[in-house]
Amino acid sequence: MKRIYMDHGATTPMREEVLEAMLPYLKEIHGNPSSFHSFGREARKGMDEAREKVARALGASSPEEIYFTSSGTESDNLAVKGIARALSSRGNHIITSSIEHHAVLDTVKHLGEEGFEVTFLPVDEYGMVDPKDLEAALTDRTILASIMMANNEVGTIQPVEEMARICHEKEVYFHTDAVQAIGHLPVNLEKQPFDLLSLSAHKFYGPKGIGALYVRKGTKIKQILFGGGQERKLRPSTENIPAIVGLGRAIELAVENIPEKSAALTALRDRLFKGLQEEIEDIRVNGHPTQRLPGNVNISVAYVEGESILLSLDLKGIAISSGSACTSGALDPSHVLMAMGLDHQTAHGSLRFSLGKENSEEEVDYVIESLKEIVERLRKMSSVYKK
Amino acid sequence: MMAREVYLDNSSTTPMHPEVLKEMQTLLERKYGNPSSLHRLGNDAERTLSSSRQLLAEQLGVKSGEIYFTSGGTESNNMALAGIARRNYRRGKHLLTSKIEHPSVLEPLKKLEVEGFQVTYLEPDRNGLLDPFQLAETVTPKTILVSVMHVNNEIGTIQPIAEIAAAIKRKNPQTIVHVDAVQSFTRLPLSPREQGIDVLSISAHKFHGPKGTGALYIRGGILVEPLLAGGEQEKGLRAGTENTPGIAAMALAARLNSENRKEKTAQSKIFKEKMLSSIETAHPWAQINGPRKAEGVPNILNISFPGLKGEIILHALEEHNIFVSTGSACHSRKNKPSHVLEAIGAEKAALDGAIRISFSSMNTPEEIEYAASKIPQVISELKAFMS
Numbered sequence: 007m008k009r010i011y012m013d014h015g016a017t018t019p020m021r022e023e024v025l026e027a028m029l030p031y032l033k034e035i036h037g038n039p040s041s042f043h044s045f046g047r048e049a050r051k052g053m054d055e056a057r058e059k060v061a062r063a064l065g066a067s068s069p070e071e072i073y074f075t076s077s078g079t080e081s082d083n084l085a086v087k088g089i090a091r092a093l094s095s096r097g098n099h100i101i102t103s104s105i106e107h108h109a110v111l112d113t114v115k116h117l118g119e120e121g122f123e124v125t126f127l128p129v130d131e132y133g134m135v136d137p138k139d140l141e142a143a144l145t146d147r148t149i150l151a152s153i154m155m156a157n158n159e160v161g162t163i164q165p166v167e168e169m170a171r172i173c174h175e176k177e178v179y180f181h182t183d184a185v186q187a188i189g190h191l192p193v194n195l196e197k198q199p200f201d202l203l204s205l206s207a208h209k210f211y212g213p214k215g216i217g218a219l220y221v222r223k224g225t226k227i228k229q230i231l232f233g234g235g236q237e238r239k240l241r242p243s244t245e246n247i248p249a250i251v252g253l254g255r256a257i258e259l260a261v262e263n264i265p266e267k268s269a270a271l272t273a274l275r276d277r278l279f280k281g282l283q284e285e286i287e288d289i290r291v292n293g294h295p296t297q298r299l300p301g302n303v304n305i306s307v308a309y310v311e312g313e314s315i316l317l318s319l320d321l322k323g324i325a326i327s328s329g330s331a332c333t334s335g336a337l338d339p340s341h342v343l344m345a346m347g348l349d350h351q352t353a354h355g356s357l358r359f360s361l362g363k364e365n366s367e368e369e370v371d372y373v374i375e376s377l378k379e380i381v382e383r384l385r386k387m388s389s390v391y392k393k
Numbered sequence: 394m395m396a397r398e399v400y401l402d403n404s405s406t407t408p409m410h411p412e413v414l415k416e417m418q419t420l421l422e423r424k425y426g427n428p429s430s431l432h433r434l435g436n437d438a439e440r441t442l443s444s445s446r447q448l449l450a451e452q453l454g455v456k457s458g459e460i461y462f463t464s465g466g467t468e469s470n471n472m473a474l475a476g477i478a479r480r481n482y483r484r485g486k487h488l489l490t491s492k493i494e495h496p497s498v499l500e501p502l503k504k505l506e507v508e509g510f511q512v513t514y515l516e517p518d519r520n521g522l523l524d525p526f527q528l529a530e531t532v533t534p535k536t537i538l539v540s541v542m543h544v545n546n547e548i549g550t551i552q553p554i555a556e557i558a559a560a561i562k563r564k565n566p567q568t569i570v571h572v573d574a575v576q577s578f579t580r581l582p583l584s585p586r587e588q589g590i591d592v593l594s595i596s597a598h599k600f601h602g603p604k605g606t607g608a609l610y611i612r613g614g615i616l617v618e619p620l621l622a623g624g625e626q627e628k629g630l631r632a633g634t635e636n637t638p639g640i641a642a643m644a645l646a647a648r649l650n651s652e653n654r655k656e657k658t659a660q661s662k663i664f665k666e667k668m669l670s671s672i673e674t675a676h677p678w679a680q681i682n683g684p685r686k687a688e689g690v691p692n693i694l695n696i697s698f699p700g701l702k703g704e705i706i707l708h709a710l711e712e713h714n715i716f717v718s719t720g721s722a723c724h725s726r727k728n729k730p731s732h733v734l735e736a737i738g739a740e741k742a743a744l745d746g747a748i749r750i751s752f753s754s755m756n757t758p759e760e761i762e763y764a765a766s767k768i769p770q771v772i773s774e775l776k777a778f779m780s
Contacts, residue, residue, distance in 0.1 A: 011434065017427040017634060025421055032414055032603070038406040042707055043716045045400065076464030076605065079623045079633035109623030109632060116622050208634060213421065215464065215605045215636025230620070232504050233467040233497030242497065243467035244406060244598060246605025249639075316431055325432040 009323040010369045014209075014301060015158050015186060015360035016327055020252070021211040027255035028213065031248040039245050040234065049247045056254025060218055063257040064203065065194035073219045073237045074250050078185040078206030081219040082109035082152075084230050084241065085181045085202040089150045090117050091228040093179075097147035103127045103135045103154070103164075104345040107183055109204075110152050111341075123147070132294040133162035133346050137169050144172070150179045155187035155203075159342040159358055160293030161302025163191065170199045179225065185209055185217075189260030190268055190300050201225050205257075207249070212256030216249035267363065271300035274361050274370055278303050281374035286381050292343060292356060301361035306343075306352045309391035310384040315357060318380040324373055327358045399760040402718045404546050404576060404693055404751035410601040413646045417603060420638035428635050429626065438637045445644035452647045453593070454584045455610055461627045462640050465607040466575040466596030467497040468620070470540075472609055472631070473571045473592045474501045476617035477538050478510055484567060485535030486510045491523050491542075492736040493550075498540050498573055499732075520684040521550030521737050529560035536561075538569045543577040547733040547749060548683025549693030551581065558589030569615060575599055575607075579650035580658070580692065591615055595647075597639070601755065602646030606639035650754070657754045661691035664752045664761045668694055668768070675769035680743050682734055694750045695734075699742035701775050706748050709771045715764050718749045 011019070031052055037045025039053055057069040066072060075081045090100065102114050104126045114124045125143045127135050135153055144151075151173050156163045170180040181202035184193060189210040195203070203220040207213055221227055221240070233242035282289060288308040307315060312328035319326055339353035348356075359373070385391040400408065409417070420441070426434030428442050443457070450457040463469045478488060490502060492514045502512045513531050517523050523541065532539070539561050544551050558570045571592040574583055578595040585593050591612045598604040611617055617630060624632035672679055682695040698706065703719035710717055730744040739747070750768075752761070 013427075013430055013432065013434070016430045016435070017425060019425040020421055025418070028421075029418075032409060032417065036406065036408040038402075041402060041405050041716075041718060042704065043402065043711050043718070045398070045402070045716055046405075076468070076636075077633035080464070080621055082623060083621050083632075107623065109621075112622035112624075112632070206634075208425075213636075213638070214634055215639050231467060231471050232500035233471070233495070242500070243465045244596075244604055246464070246603075248603070249605050313431065320432040323433075325426075325430070325434050327430060327432075 007323045008372065010365070010373060011325045012359045012361055012365060012373065013325045013327050014362035015358060017208045017214065018211045018362060019364075020213060021256065021259060023259060024212055024252045024256045028248045028252040031251050035247070039247060040236065052251045053245055053247055056250045059254035059258045063193075063261040064220055065196045066220055067196070068223065070238070071220055071223055073221060073240050074245060074253070075217045075219055075241055076215055076246070077217045078183070078204055078209070079109040079217075081204035081206070081217045082107065082183055083113050084219055085204055086110060086113045086150065086152055087117065087230050088227040088240070089179055089181070089202070090122060091230075092226040093149040097149040099123045099125070099145055099147040099149065101125045101127065101140060101143050101148060101151040103129060105129050105133055105157055105342045106152065106154055107158055107185065110154070110183055114152070129345050131347055132297070133157055133160045133292075133342060134294060134297065135164050135169070137165055137172055140169050141172050144176050144178060148176065148178045150181060152181040152183065154183040156191060156299045157293075157342060158186045159340055160304045160346070161186075161299035162294045163297045163299065166200070167198050174199055186299060188257065190264070190271070192264050195220065195222070207253040207256050210256055210260040213249045213252040216246055216253045218253065268300040271361055271363070274365060274367065275301055275303055277367060278359060278361070278370045278374065281371065282377065285374055285378045290352060292346065292348070303359040303361070304356060306348065306356045307381055308352070308355060309388045310355055310381060312354055312356050314384055315377070315380055318384070319376060322376050324376060327360070328356060397714070399715045399756070399764050401750045401752060401756070401764060402716050403753035404599070404749065405718055406598045406604065407601045407753050408755060409603060409642075410646055410649050410755075412649060413602055413642050416645050417638050417642035420641055424637060426637075428637060429624075438635075441637050441641050442635055445641045448644040449608060449647055452579070452651055453610055454586060456613065459610055459613055461609045461611060461630055462635060463607045463609055463631060464605055464636075466495075466573070466594055466599070469594035469596065469607045469609040470495065470497040470573055471501045472617065472620045473594060474498065474538070474540060475505065476620055477569055477571070477592065477615070478505050480616045480618040481537045481569070482510070485533070485537045487533055487535040487537065488512045489515070489528065489531055489536055489539040491515045491517055493517055493521055493545055493733045494540065494542055495546060495573060495575065498542070502540075517550070517736060519737055520688055521545050521548050521733070522684070522688055523552055523557065525553060525556040525560040528557055529564045532561050532564040532568055534565060536565055536568045538571060540571040540573065542573040542575075543583070544581065544690050545683070545733060546576050547731055548695045548737070549689040550683050551577070551688055551690055554590065555588040562589055577690070579647055580654070580690065582654070585610055585612065597643035597646055600646055600650040601753070602643040603639045606636060606643045608643070658691055660754065661752050664756065665691045665694050667761055668750060668765050671765040672696065672769050672772070676772055682739060682743065682747060683737065692752045695747060696750070697739065697743035698746040698748075698772055699740075700779060701746045701772070703745060703747050705775060706746075706772065709775055710768065713767050713771065715767060718751070719747060
């Protein structure tokens with residue numbers, strides 16, 4: 007059976023080059039970078055080089071602005087909570103959007119219980135935040151705005167640069183969750199005025215269990231984990247050297263030739279969109295027609311449950327997702343689709359295809375054909391489908 | 394000179410077991426699914442995750458639902474302390490610990506003090522031992538949590554954790570007992586249920602597993618506030634895509650390192666005896682820090698050479714391909730003396746001249762033979778040079 011993986015938004019396979027880079031650190035160079043001896047020093051060297059690679063890939067002004075964490079989730083938690091803790095004497099208002107990843111949403115909700123005021127900006131029908139709404143929400147108590155660079159479910163690319171500038175005029179920190187964007191959208195922190203940026207290696211062909219947070223020099227932030235002095239005290243714990251080295255290699259590869267890679271993925275994406283719309287009746291495209299991640303396709307199929315389709319596709323060897331993986335175990339409809347104004351039923355019939363570099367036109371065509379067949383079969387059994 | 398490095402810094406971190414490395418490599422290459430995904434790749438990863446949880450639970454004799462995966466010992470300790478204190482403060486705000494805990498216990502406690510908790514830090518005796526009765530005397534109806542490490546990472550003292558837990562529970566059955574078992578897990582028998590331990594931290598890279606992975610045992614029924622928000626992973630207690638390869642490798646390492654424990658302990662004893670006798674014969678002025686015999690683990694030897702500097706010894710030994718540590722790795726990049734040696738009453742000269750030699754089951758008798766003859770010789774050379 008053919009096996010087709012179109013769930014790159016959930017996680018990606020690791021590239022061979024990344025594993026190769028990691029292997030020496032999994033084997034011989036096993037030291038603890040805090041140790042003084044050569045095992046420790048060699049491990050530290052690998053970590054320093056990886057930090058430089060991340061800084062270079064992002065256009066950060068110095069490797070010292072890069073902090074390694076255990077995941078994108080931890081990076082988001084550290085960014086939002088760390089700023090809130092550091093600036094609570096200056097203000098208690100935080101702005102975010104209603105379509106952020108739960109790593110941001112749950113963190114601000116938690117801060118809300120502690121007494122912080124949180125504004126959740128709405129989105130339009132395409133899942134786009136309006137910078138004017140952000141501007142209007144700013145008060146003299148606002149300390150942070152956190153808006154994702156591109157949404158994980160519907161792929162909508164947010165006008166984060168503009169929003170960061172608006173925040174800076176009011177001396178408010180701006181954090182962006184770039185977990186889905188790295189490797190697809192160009193990031194250059196020399197020009198883009200973000201104060202904090204989160205990323206996660208396993209979303210761009212790197213290992214799981216490792217992420218990073220960019221913190222612009224001079225930004226006031228406090229730690230959320232306490233212990234040794236690692237990561238200049240912002241993130242203590244023995245560093246996961248092999249994974250850090252893997253992250254460094256993965257991001258180096260991810261930012262190579264972004265325009266070419268994005269163009270190729272966009273062409274595949276549009277082929278999938280076009281084919282689905284031509285072959286299957288009553289489907290709705292979720293997200294923005296052009297301002298969307300190159301590999302992201304999100305549709306709602308009327309009269310059937312997204313999960314039934316997903317499982318049928320799985321039997322044909324095709325891996326996709328309904329909503330995002332983190333919520334797909336839950337029965338609640340996607341908070342992103344609900345924020346975009348979809349009704350429960352339409353949201354429940356949603357599917358996400360997230361394409362990656364190893365997908366081909368043949369695979370896209372096979373997916374269209376398979377989905378057509380499955381939808382026809384499921385609709386025949388559906389009581390709400392009357393045609 | 395020994396052709397191969399003699400690595401005697403196993404309390405900082407250990408090399409991975411070859412089988413563990415093989416398992417991890419396979420997983421990194423093939424099982425890249427996100428355990429939250431509903432398709433086959435996700436299910437595969439979820440199965441790997443649950444069998445790893447089962448394996449780890451078996452090692453501890455607990456239920457698999459009581460095991461939570463984290464990014465390491467530091468996160469486990471932070472989650473245990475902050476998570477329990479913040480969730481149970483209504484019963485009281487008193488916490489109890491010792492002066493020789495790891496920074497990943499002491500630092501979160503300092504933070505909790507700022508938040509309004511009272512913390513009592515008990516003093517150990519000369520050997521680093523805590524008195525269960527003295528601990529119990531400090532327990533009040535307001536004591537919600539006691540945190541005691543099983544084996545000290547610097548001097549190897551084994552605390553009588555079962556007696557400690559029993560004495561505490563006699564005084565206040567509601568008090569939660571947390572044990573930092575980072576140094577002891579797999580090396581010493583551990584059975585939380587029989588020993589009266591409610592919460593227990595472990596870290597994979599200390600028992601020949603990978604870095605970046607740890608776990609926390611939380612007895613069913615104990616309430617803990619999550620440290621990282623933003624996903625339903627680990628039953629909502631620890632958000633973040635699970636590091637499946639790291640977790641599976643940790644579970645395998647736990648099993649492998651627990652096998653033939655008696656033989657491994659006996660071998661460690663021989664190593665320690667050999668090292669001690671050759672050092673003491675040549676240098677009767679050397680001082681052992683911590684316990685000599687039964688109260689200490691056989692794999693850690695902390696020894697001071699008053700008049701010499703630990704760091705100089707470390708580098709001199711490195712010239713001979715022998716790798717040891719001064720104090721713990723977490724201290725060694727700061728110029729602060731060890732808080733553990735201070736707490737057991739070591740004098741200034743002993744503080745400055747301390748090295749820690751730590752063995753593992755991957756050391757060979759030839760390596761120990763070589764190091765045991767080389768170390769006294771290097772000390773003689775340094776001493777001659779100094780005087």
